[in-house]
Amino acid sequence: MLAGGILASSTTAFAQKTTSASPYSQLGIGQIREDLLPQYRAMGGISTAIRTLDGIYYNTNPSNPASYSAARLSVFDAGLYGNYTQLKSTTRSANTADFAFSHITMTFPMQKFGGISLGLLPFSDVGYRTNSQESINSQTFNKVFTGEGGLTKAYAGWGYVFIKD
Numbered sequence: 001m002l003a004g005g006i007l008a009s010s011t012t013a014f015a016q017k018t019t020s021a022s023p024y025s026q027l028g029i030g031q032i033r034e035d036l037l038p039q040y041r042a043m044g045g046i047s048t049a050i051r052t053l054d055g056i057y058y059n060t061n062p063s064n065p066a067s068y069s070a071a072r073l074s075v076f077d078a079g080l081y082g083n084y085t086q087l088k089s090t091t092r093s094a095n096t097a098d099f100a101f102s103h104i105t106m107t108f109p110m111q112k113f114g115g116i117s118l119g120l121l122p123f124s125d126v127g128y129r130t131n132s133q134e135s136i137n138s139q140t141f142n143k144v145f146t147g148e149g150g151l152t153k154a155y156a157g158w159g160y161v162f163i164k165d
Contacts, residue, residue: 030126030150035062037103038079060105060117068107068159071115075107081122098127101152114160123151 025031039059040047047063052070060075061067081102087094105119131144 025124025126026128026130026145026147030124032124033122033150035121035153037062037077037105038081058107060107060119062105062117062119062121062155062157065117065157066159068115068117068157069161070159071107071109071117073109075105077106077119078102078104100125114158116156116158118154118156120152120154123153125150 034041034045036045036047037060039053040050040061040063047061050061050064051067052058058067058070058072058075060071060077079102080099082097082099084097085095101120101122103119103121105117105121107115107117109115126147126149128148129144129146131142134141134143
């Protein structure tokens with residue numbers, strides 16, 4: 001029940017903040033984020049083949065649901081994501097630095113029945129502000145388009161070792 005309360009409060013706390021400052025994020029659902037936790041992002045994005053780190057340390061790996069069977073202790077992992085963006089054109093440039101929700105994951109061992117995991121991961125980011133000057137019948141006006149947000153995905157999984165070794 002406590003874990004459910006933490007998940008519910010976290011989604012509302014971070015739902016409106018984005019880490020995108022790209023005008024391309026206004027197309028479709030925005031810029032797609034990888035489902036990598038920082039531990040796997042730091043290793044260059046390798047994650048699918050990892051079940052445990054060093055054969056001893058277990059960390060939740062949403063990219064490899066079979067790894068949930070290696071959990072020996074309950075794991076709660078949450079984090080923030082930082083992004084520095086530099087945009088340049090021939091006439092202008094802009095820099096932004098943003099921080100936002102990265103992930104919340106929980107994994108629980110189920111003794112002889114493997115392990116289960118559930119969590120929230122960002123799926124896409126939207127963050128743009130574009131403007132243009134237009135005129136109608138000699139009246140000039142500014143047209144401004146802004147958007148911020150994105151999509152978050154929830155996951156649940158179960159991993160079990162059917163054949164040992």
